[in-house]
Amino acid sequence: xxxxxxxxxxxxxxxxxxxxxxxxxxxxxxxxxxxxxxxxxxxxxxxxxxxxxxxxxxxxxxxxxxxxxxxxxxxxxxxxxxxxxxxxxxxxxxxxxxxxxxxxxxxxxxxxxxxxxxxxxxxxxxxxxxxxxxxxxxxxxxxxxxxxxxxxxxxxxxxxxxxxxxxxxxxxxxxxxxxxxxxxxxxxxxxxxxxxxxxxxxxxxxxxxxxxxxxxxxxxxxxxxxxxxxxxxxxxxxxxxxxxxxxxxxxxxxxxxxxxxxxxxxxxxxxxxxxxxxxxxxxxxxxxxxxxxxxxxxxxxxxxxxxxxxxxxxxxxxxxxxxxxxxxxxxxxxxxxxxxxxxxxxxxxxxxxxxxxxxxxxxxxxxxxxxxxxxxxxxxxxxxxxxxxxxxxxxxxxxxxxxx
Amino acid sequence: xxxxxxxxxxxxxxxxxxxxxxxxxxxxxxxxxxxxxxxxxxxxxxxxxxxxxxxxxxxxxxxxxxxxxxxxxxxxxxxxxxxxxxxxxxxxxxxxxxxxxxxxxxxxxxxxxxxxxxxxxxxxxxxxxxxxxxxxxxxxxxxxxxxxxxxxxxxxxxxxxxxxxxxxxxxxxxxxxxxxxxxxxxxxxxxxxxxxxxxxxxxxxxxxxxxxxxxxxxxxxxxxxxxxxxxxxxxxxxxxxxxxxxxxxxxxxxxxxxxxxxxxxxxxxxxxxxxxxxxxxxxxxxxxxxxxxxxxxxxxxxxxxxxxxxxxxxxxxxxxxxxxxxxxxxxxxxxxxxxxxxxxxxxxxxxxxxxxxxxxxxxxxxxxxxxxxxxxxxxxxxxxxxxxxxxxxxxxxxxxxxxx
Numbered sequence: 001x002x003x004x005x006x007x008x009x010x011x012x013x014x015x016x017x018x019x020x021x022x023x024x025x026x027x028x029x030x031x032x033x034x035x036x037x038x039x040x041x042x043x044x045x046x047x048x049x050x051x052x053x054x055x056x057x058x059x060x061x062x063x064x065x066x067x068x069x070x071x072x073x074x075x076x077x078x079x080x081x082x083x084x085x086x087x088x089x090x091x092x093x094x095x096x097x098x099x100x101x102x103x104x105x106x107x108x109x110x111x112x113x114x115x116x117x118x119x120x121x122x123x124x125x126x127x128x129x130x131x132x133x134x135x136x137x138x139x140x141x142x143x144x145x146x147x148x149x150x151x152x153x154x155x156x157x158x159x160x161x162x163x164x165x166x167x168x169x170x171x172x173x174x175x176x177x178x179x180x181x182x183x184x185x186x187x188x189x190x191x192x193x194x195x196x197x198x199x200x201x202x203x204x205x206x207x208x209x210x211x212x213x214x215x216x217x218x219x220x221x222x223x224x225x226x227x228x229x230x231x232x233x234x235x236x237x238x239x240x241x242x243x244x245x246x247x248x249x250x251x252x253x254x255x256x257x258x259x260x261x262x263x264x265x266x267x268x269x270x271x272x273x274x275x276x277x278x279x280x281x282x283x284x285x286x287x288x289x290x291x292x293x294x295x296x297x298x299x300x301x302x303x304x305x306x307x308x309x310x311x312x313x314x315x316x317x318x319x320x321x322x323x324x325x326x327x328x329x330x331x332x333x334x335x336x337x338x339x340x341x342x343x344x345x346x347x348x349x350x351x352x353x354x355x356x357x358x359x360x361x362x363x364x365x366x367x368x369x370x371x372x373x374x375x376x377x378x379x380x381x382x383x384x385x386x387x388x389x390x391x392x393x394x395x396x397x398x399x400x401x402x403x404x
Numbered sequence: 405x406x407x408x409x410x411x412x413x414x415x416x417x418x419x420x421x422x423x424x425x426x427x428x429x430x431x432x433x434x435x436x437x438x439x440x441x442x443x444x445x446x447x448x449x450x451x452x453x454x455x456x457x458x459x460x461x462x463x464x465x466x467x468x469x470x471x472x473x474x475x476x477x478x479x480x481x482x483x484x485x486x487x488x489x490x491x492x493x494x495x496x497x498x499x500x501x502x503x504x505x506x507x508x509x510x511x512x513x514x515x516x517x518x519x520x521x522x523x524x525x526x527x528x529x530x531x532x533x534x535x536x537x538x539x540x541x542x543x544x545x546x547x548x549x550x551x552x553x554x555x556x557x558x559x560x561x562x563x564x565x566x567x568x569x570x571x572x573x574x575x576x577x578x579x580x581x582x583x584x585x586x587x588x589x590x591x592x593x594x595x596x597x598x599x600x601x602x603x604x605x606x607x608x609x610x611x612x613x614x615x616x617x618x619x620x621x622x623x624x625x626x627x628x629x630x631x632x633x634x635x636x637x638x639x640x641x642x643x644x645x646x647x648x649x650x651x652x653x654x655x656x657x658x659x660x661x662x663x664x665x666x667x668x669x670x671x672x673x674x675x676x677x678x679x680x681x682x683x684x685x686x687x688x689x690x691x692x693x694x695x696x697x698x699x700x701x702x703x704x705x706x707x708x709x710x711x712x713x714x715x716x717x718x719x720x721x722x723x724x725x726x727x728x729x730x731x732x733x734x735x736x737x738x739x740x741x742x743x744x745x746x747x748x749x750x751x752x753x754x755x756x757x758x759x760x761x762x763x764x765x766x767x768x769x770x771x772x773x774x775x776x777x778x779x780x781x782x783x784x785x786x787x788x789x790x791x792x793x794x795x796x797x798x799x800x801x802x803x804x805x806x807x808x
Contacts, residue, residue, distance in 0.1 A: 052732040054732075082725075119725070307799070317804070321523070321525045324489055324524070327456075337491075390804075395711070400718035400721070400794075
């Protein structure tokens with residue numbers, strides 16, 4: 001699994017500074033409080049979890065984005081505690097963190113965006129965070145080293161830091177995009193969440209960013225699954241400082257920016273899935289010949305969420321009967337006699353029946369760190385690419401390992 | 405897990421004979437071909453898988469029930485091969501088995517109901533079956549010993565035989581019900597299926613049986629889940645010989661029969677779940693205070709299919725945050741601030757927040773072979789009882805263990 005970017009170097013967009021400190025929320029003593037500041041402000045767009053159970057910082061952040069009309073000055077993230085299922089005190093804690101950060105920075109509370117990741121149902125140790133805010137704000141730097149500290153401080157049981165970046169030239173100047181993510185399934189007992197922060201110096205309005213971000217999320221973070229569980233804290237935040245002087249609305253910029261945004265998000269999505277709990281094999285699943293993208297996505301999710309399919313992949317077992325059975329219970333009105341399935345280069349099921357194929361080769365293909373699986377429904381022209389994983393005994397060990 | 409009925413004795417209803425032989429479909433050499441005959445015929449009702457991928461014997465059986473208007477003389481079941489994803493030759497194979505059985509018995513082909521369970525996508529070795537039919541038919545007996553041989557011959561990777569029975573007296577006479585099941589999740593690589601056969605000597609029309617069976621299935625076999633995968637061969641068949649002389653339509657009989665039918669089905673459902681692959685803990689999940697039964701069922705399924713919830717149960721971890729997160733993504737518009745969760749006798753989450761509870765006691769409760777988990781949605785008065793299991797490393801080992 002070679003998709004970690006540890007050690008890779010990415011340029012940081014102009015207009016952002018970063019820092020991280022240890023506030024003592026994590027028992028490990030690792031840094032657990034991170035800050036990103038756009039000193040001159042940034043346009044912002046965010047996507048949140050669709051879970052009905054929503055953590056306090058998401059409630060506060062969503063409301064702030066609305067009242068500030070998509071203007072953000074700072075992002076404060078703590079790891080080690082999700083501030084979820086914590087009731088009114090949890091909401092107040094998230095607001096206090098924003099208020100105190102805003103006070104020191106001399107900005108408005110609604111311009112500070114809060115995030116939390118970690119254990120659910122435990123009160124946020126808000127004093128620990130507030131005590132460290134002056135040092136956190138003091139320490140910020142406009143450097144890649146500082147951005148790396150930010151990326152490390154938001155990790156929970158991630159085994160690898162996840163960053164990605166891109167630059168492109170326009171005739172108006174150079175645009176830089178830098179992204180950070182955390183997540184590896186719903187991870188450790190009671191630890192949740194994927195968090196993604198994207199920083200760019202392009203100049204764009206919040207509604208324009210939002211349109212772009214939604215489209216890109218649909219094909220990246222919404223097309224991946226480790227264990228089928230949706231976290232209560234999932235957040236993707238895109239901040240644009242405008243410091244490049246290049247306008248998103250200028251000719252050719254939107255397309256170029258959309259392309260690198262998709263690439264950076266896909267890289268981060270792949271890093272998250274590859275760092276999934278107990279993951280041995282990353283599966284690039286394509287569902288094609290569907291009547292609509294939604295239909296293709298339903299089938300992809302039924303396959304990616306099947307314990308039987310995922311355990312077969314753990315054993316590199318080219319068991320297409322399990323994939324066909326998952327297609328059949330997806331809720332899509334497929335005709336099994338039109339369904340074909342390929343593993344890497346070989347068709348293993350043709351029109352609902354066994355195809356002649358080399359089992360040992362299919363086993364070898366599925367034994368690779370990454371493998372393509374293609375399911376053709378024979379219904380239409382829509383398709384979806386979906387990133388998923390096997391389900392290993394190690395996943396169970398990680399998630400069943402209980403100690404009070 | 406003490407719900408096996410191995411060794412228990414059940415009376416056999418009048419009008420049925422049973423047998424089993426080894427046809428050589430299973431590599432193990434264990435009996436793999438089973439027969440039940442109602443010499444004077446029986447009224448029949450059946451429920452089938454809702455998977456769009458449907459095995460050949462289900463297509464044939466469904467059509468036969470329609471054309472015979474619910475009259476069945478014999479049931480032929482093979483284990484070791486599912487006759488699924490086998491195309492036209494698979495349909496012809498199932499028809500040939502029925503035709504040949506009918507010929508020897510001197511009945512019509514549409515009066516013979518076929519079933520198969522085992523590997524998907526491999527042609528049914530129909531000659532092996534047809535060669536053994538004379539011996540199979542010859543060997544039949546109206547005895548509990550013969551019914552037990554039937555129950556053993558339909559097992560695939562089940563570790564225990566599954567039978568249940570009941571009798572009740574009416575003023576018109578005594579009614580007997582005997583049931584047989586196989587299944588333990590979608591089991592071994594490429595082995596699928598739960599199969600249930602219910603035999604009674606009550607006198608009833610096929611439509612009456614069908615109404616009763618559908619209601620009972622909804623609260624038993626449709627309220628259980630080992631791994632969330634729906635097999636391509638699932639079948640529940642109820643046969644009534646009428647030999648007791650007691651009419652279902654007679655006063656008081658329908659209610660009494662409905663009650664024992666539900667008890668026998670619930671016992672078989674519990675035996676199947678308890679024999680689920682790698683299962684250590686059986687969870688009796690209640691979802692209550694829903695607006696409708698459908699809504700309660702959606703929430704129960706979201707919980708029962710969550711890999712994170714099931715792995716927590718494997719570790720006897722009273723991690724209610726994962727249960728709450730599963731409720732939140734169920735698609736039901738729950739208000740998390742109204743959701744409460746109890747493990748055994750203790751409330752662990754009250755109105756969306758942590759309740760004060762003894763963790764060590766909750767851990768001890770979840771360490772038992774069976775444990776109650778109760779989720780209250782605070783939305784209405786409907787509820788559902790759902791039977792499910794933990795997800796263990798052993799499950800993964802069983803399903804990932806691949807050898808070509």
